Amino acid sequence: MELRRFWWWVLLVSVQLGMNGCFGCWEQERIALMQLKASMINCSYGNHNFASWDSTNKESDCCEWERVKCNITTGHVIQLDLNQVCSWSPLYSESPSWYLNASLFLPFEELKYLHLRDNFISGWVSNEGFERFPMLSKLEVLDLNGNNFNNSILSSFSAMASLKKLDLSYNNLHGAIIDIREFKAFSSLEELYLMGNWISGFVAIKELGALNKLKQLRLDDSSIDKSFLHMVGVLTSLNVLTMSHCGFSGSLPAQGWCELKKLQEIDISHNRFDGILPSCLANLTSLQVLDLSYNHFNGNIALSQLSSWTSLEYLSLSNNDFLNPISLSWFFNHSNLKVLLNENNKIAFEPNSHGGTPTFQLEFLIMSNCSFDGLKRTPRFLQYQYDLQVVDLSFNNLVGKIPTWLVENNTRLVCLVLMNNSFTGPFRVSNDIRPNIRYIDIAVNYIEGPIPANFSLIFPNLEYLNMSNNALQGSIPSSFGNLVSLWILDLSKNQLSGTIPMHFAVGCYSLAFLKLSYNNLSGQIFPTNSNMTALSYLYLDNNKFSGKIPKSISIVSYGSIDFSNNYLSGMIPTWMGNMSGLNLLSMAKNQLEGPIPFELCKLDLQLLHLSYNNLFGSIPSCSNLSRTEFLYLNKNSLSGLIPSSLILNTSDLIGLDLRDNHLTGNIPHSIGSLPSLRILLLRANHLQGRIPIQLCLLQTLNMLDLSYNKFSGPIPHCLSNITLKASFQEDDLRGLSSGLGSTNSFLPSLPYFETKYTTPPDEEFPRIHWGASLNVKPEAEFTTKRITYSYKGDILQYMFGIDLSCNRLVGEIPPELGSMSNIRALNLSHNSLSGPIPVTFSNLKQIESLDLSYNNLNGKIPLQLTEMTSLAVFSVAHNNLSGTTPDRKNQFGTFDESSYDGNIFLCGPPLQNNCTKMRPPSTMPVDNEGEEGDIFMDMGVFYISFVGAYITVLLGIVAVLFINPYWRRAWFNLIEVCIDTCYCFVVVHYHKLFNYRSA
Known part of the structure; x- marks a missing residue:
């Protein structure tokens, strides 16, 4: 049955x-x-x-x-x-x-x-x-x-008793409070995510107790009030609590959340907590993950409660003000610790530290940018670590031999970052194969000797290698061609010599970024049979490469090329116009000749740098430069006009440098259509005409150099419209972005982080500290203080200057220029300017160099100029100035006689002639500005005296003629003779002229 x-x-x-x-x-x-x-x-x-x-x-x-x-x-x-x-x-x-x-x-x-x-x-x-x-x-x-979703969604949750996980993150929940009673129907809820909303607190906080099964509560990127930490203790089942980026400040409360004895993960990073850690944290004995990074906690970490958390696996203390004993002896009993992130804290020397062996075996250790106090050598406890996967000790100024034993002791090592220290000696490791290592950065040290020839055999799977800024010698090993996975290679700023090996150029077909700048490499700039089809960024500048530009570089169809400061010769190939993906091309400081190919107009470049060559001919009238931000063609032999079409089609132009060429004609009026232009350098050409008022539309201009041309007419008053503010954006100065994406994307996949912790912060990965090694920074040369300086990168946003010297400018200096309060250099010398020096120049508080020499300026030097306390160079030499020199105070006490040469009517120190002919101050007239009048003659007194004398002489003659009849008859006879003589002269010459015309 x-x-x-x-x-x-x-x-x-x-x-x-x-x-x-x-x-x-x-x-x-x-x-x-x-x-x-x-x-x-x-x-x-x-x-x-x-x-x-x-x-x-x-x-x-x-x-x-x-x-x-x-x-x-x-x-x-x-x-x-x-x-x-x-x-x-x-x-x-x-x-x-x-x-x-x-x-x-x-x-x-x-x-x-x-x-x-x-x-x-x-x-x-x-x-x-x-x-x-x-x-x-x-x-x-x-x-x-x-x-x-907004707050109304909360009232919709009712009788959903089976729900275990609810994620309402990054919606529009808002307001000062949120009614937690709306969640009491979720009797089975285990995970509640409210991240990224606009809530700042809860009401009916006691209702949290109804969520007695809640295990995870994530409130990151919210505005929860810190008082919530006092009340969250009712969630007795909670094992994960994250509240990063919540704007908390002050010290951590010592009650409430310390009662959550089941907590396994806490994240309160990226807040503004300060003070020491409360002692009640010792209750959290189940803690496995703790992230305190990016706060302002302080105190000696060895004296905190961390030593009682023996279950810890992940600890992030980065970017606080903690004091850490160098031996980490306070963690020697933490046998479960795998991840320690301790950036930007202070490392203290322990004079009585014991030499015990730690029980933990770390997998991730980040201790970059720590201020080591008293000890500059590699921490000793690292000699007992054998499971490390990631080590970052960068920016610590550690000394001694480079610790290659870290590679030999840790067979699972994936990432080694030792950059920006003071390690010395050669980079030598045993011949054992290290297949796991994919990332090595030892840049900015004093490592010397050759690169090991068997490098590729030891690290066959290497993807990233940065050995720049060292003292490496010898040649690039040909065996590098065996690194088929290599993606990034930076060997710049060393003492490498020889040529680029053929096998390297053929074998590294995965290479996307190659930087060999600032070495002594020579020969052909790139092997003919290169197989680097993935190459996008090629930096070979500042070497000794010679010959013509080979067609093998056409494989770089996207990204950036920099061949500047070599010995390249010949013409710029027209086929470079087919490299359509380039956004940066720099071939400055070579021996290139011939015209600029019109084919380059097809490239949608952000930067084109062809300065310091032997190029001639006219500038192409390109119409496809809409993305161009920096155009450098200075120090060539280019001629002809500045093409209006070039300016009209470069609306994003930030820097234009055409100095030291043979350009003629006027500045195109279309120059005013460049709203982003900040650098305009046209020095030493044959440009003429008036300075166009369209320049006044360039309100973001930082540098204007029109010197050594043939400009005439007056200085436009409206130049004062140029604001001279730090208008560079951060993105402008990084330039010309590499396009390689986030630096963290270079890191290998790290399974421990991916599987062990659900939301590892990206900041905790070791960074690629390249700064601008991926980019060519914008630059500009400008003459100030009688010296030509090269301004490059970030400093550009702090340099403001105008140079109109060595032209044919006339008229008075516009007083409005005194409103340019941020200007640091103003040069109007070697022109034909007249009139007085504007008193408004005393408002130029930031100016460091003011040159008004070799003009026809007259009047007195305004005494108010002594208020320019930043002035380092001042010259009014060879003008027609008069009166006393400014008081010898502030910066004017440093200027010698050469600042006033060629003004014969000037007197006073530092000049040799004194002012003895000056009237006493009490009898000297005062002009409208409250300054003393001319020391030689008052013109009003002169005019009155002249009229009085004339009337007196006239009346004297009349009186004499009236008294003496003989003189009176002689006077009238003389008048009659003069009248007859003049009449005859006119009549005779009139008849002669008439007869001549009739004939």
Whole structure:
């Protein structure tokens, strides 16, 4: 009987499976899926998110569709992955929003996992919202991360007793408080994510106790009040609490959260906590992960409660003010510790430290940029580590032989970063193969000797190698060609010599970035048969390469090329115009000749640097330079006009340098159409005409050099419109971005981080401290203080100067120039300027160099100029100035006689002639500005005296003629003779002229 009943149930199950499981998903769920597809098709961008959802093919099993997962036994849909179905597109001017019909999910009675992340859902269709969701009685995971839900969504959660994980992160939950009572229906909730919302606190905090099964609470990127830490202790089951980037400040509270004895993970990084760690933290004996980074905690870490956390596996103390004993003896008993991140703290020397052996075996150790106090050698405890995968001891100024024993002791080592220390000696390791090492950075040390010839045999899987800024000698090993996985190689700033090996150029086909700058390499700039098809960034500048530019470099079709400061010759090849992906091309300081090929106009470059060559001919009228930011053509023999079309088509231009050529004509009026221009250098050409007022439209200009030309006319008053502010953006100065993405992307995949911890912060990976080694920084030369300086990179945003010297400018100096308060250098010398020195120049508080020499300036030197306390160079020599020199105070006490030469009417120190002819101050007239009048003659007195004398003489003559009749008759006879003589002269000459014309 029992056997018969058994087979009866087998038959029923078989029939059920035959009706459903064998023939795919349930029909009503198939229909519901198609309705979902129809509701989302408007924002799914070409329906690519539902490519496999086929309603026409009845044999298509919806359980096999992408984004759908079914129970293998019943055939019911148990998981829907609808993440990023309606993701944002640049076509939108702002983030899109749409409303979803929640009732479409009701047919999925067995649904357990519903993911709607990053869909910009603003809510639900009216009466079809979460009030329908209680019918999904088996729903365990609901992911609404990255939508536009507001606080009203909270009231929709009711009777969802089966829910275990709820993610409402990065929505629009906002307000000073959020009512936690809305969550009390979730009696089974274990994980609650509220990250990235605009909430700052909770009400009905006691209701948190209803969430007695909650194990994970993530509140990162919110504005939760610190008082929450006092109250969170009611969540007795909590084992994960993360509150990074919440804006907390002050000291950590000593009550509340210390009662969470089951806590295994705490993340309070990126806040503003300060003070020492509270003693109550000793209660958290189950702690495995602790992240205190990016705060202001202080105190001796050895005296804190950390020594009692023997379960710790991951500890981040980075970027605080902790004091750390160098031996790490306070962690010797932490046998579980695997990850220690301790950047930007102070490392203290322990005079009485014991020589014990630590019980822990670290896998990740980051101790970069620590201020080692008293000890400059590699920490001794590292000699007992054998499981290290990542070591970063960069920026510590450690001394001694480079610790290659770290490589030999740790066979699992993946990443070694020792850059920016003072290690010496050769880089030598044993011949044992290290297949795991993929990342080595030992730049900026004093490592010497040759690169080991068997380098590629020891590190066959190397992907990143930076040995720059050392004292390496010899040649590049040919065996480097065996590093088929090598992606990044930087050997710049060493003493390497020889040529680029052929085998290296052929074998490293994965190489994307190659930097060999500042060495003594010679020969052909690049081997003819190069196989580096992935190469995008090639920096060979400042070497001794010679010959013509080989066509083998055409493989660099994207990225940057810098061949500057070599001995390249010949013409610029026209085929370079086909390297369409280049964004930077620098071939300055070579011996290139001939015209600039018009084909270069096809390149959409950000920077073109062809300075210091022998190029001639005219500048091409390019029309495809819309992205060009820096154009350097100075120090050549270019001639002709500055093309207007070139300026009109470079709207993003930041720097234009055409100095020291043979250009003629005027500055195009189109120059005013460059709103981003900050550097304009046209020095030493044959340009003429007036300085165009269109220059006044360049309000972001930092440097203007028009010296040594033939400009005439007055200085435009409106030049004062140039604000001379630090207008460079950070992105402008990094330049010309490498395009290689985040520096962390160079790091190898580190499984421990990926699997052990759910959200490892990117900051904790060792960085590639290249600075600008990936870029060619913008630069400019400018003459100030009688010396030509080269300004490069960040310093450009602090240099403001105008040089109009050695032209034919006339008229007075505009007083408005005194409003350019940030200017550091102003040179108007060697012109024909006249009039007085503007008193407004006293407002130039930042100016360091002012040269007004060799002009026709007159009047007195304003005494207020002594207020320019930053002035280092001052010259008004060879003008027509008069009066006394300024008082010998502030900077003017440092200027010698040469600053005033050639002004014969100037007197006073430091000149030899004194001012003895000056009237007493009490009798000297005062002008409108309150200054003393001219020391030689008052012009008003002169005019009055002249008129009085004239009237007196005239009256005297009349009186004499009236008294003496003889003189009176003689006077009238003389007058009559003069009148007759003049009359005859006019008549005779009139007749002669008339007769001549008639003839």
